[in-house]
Amino acid sequence: MSDALSVMAWSTLGWDGIILLFHPIWLTIARINRAIAMLIFPEQCRAARGLLNWSQENLALAAGVSRSTIKDFEAQRHCLQRSSEKLLVETFDSAGVELLIEGSGRLGVRFKR
Structure with missing residues (x-):
């Protein structure tokens, strides 16, 4: 893939003022389109509940x-x-859980430091 084509394939997600980059090699196009609009993913919701034992x-x-x-x-x-x-994002935030999305598209949760 040429550099020009590669650059055009990137999408951005604004989340808490941070711009993250997703590349279709790591995520499918459908997931990228969802990622642009989502603040929390289903996997994060389950993981955050587990962290809180809820x-x-x-x-x-x-x-x-x-x-x-x-x-x-x-x-x-x-x-x-x-x-x-x-409401879900605010609830987890109030409970001390931080939702994480890395630039490579990996999702996570952790207790706030």
């Missing part, structure tokens, strides 16, 4: 969303509404 019901109550919203999101049956997504 059930789907615990998270739903803490965030003020339905359990089925959490269940369907984590099972990747649908994307979250923007307002629900924001």
Whole structure:
């Protein structure tokens, strides 16, 4: 692939003021398109719940969303509404969990330092 073509293939994601780069070699185009709009991924939601030892019901109550919203999101049956997504991110933030997205497209969670 030429350099010009390679550069054109990159996409960006704005998240907490950080610009991250994703390359289609690491992620599929569909995942990149989702990544541009998402603040939290289903894998991160499950991992963050595990870190906090919360059930789907615990998270739903803490965030003020339905359990089925959490269940369907984590099972990747649908994307979250923007307002629900924001509530989840704020809930994890308040509980001391940091959501991580590395430039290579790897996802993670950890307790805030």
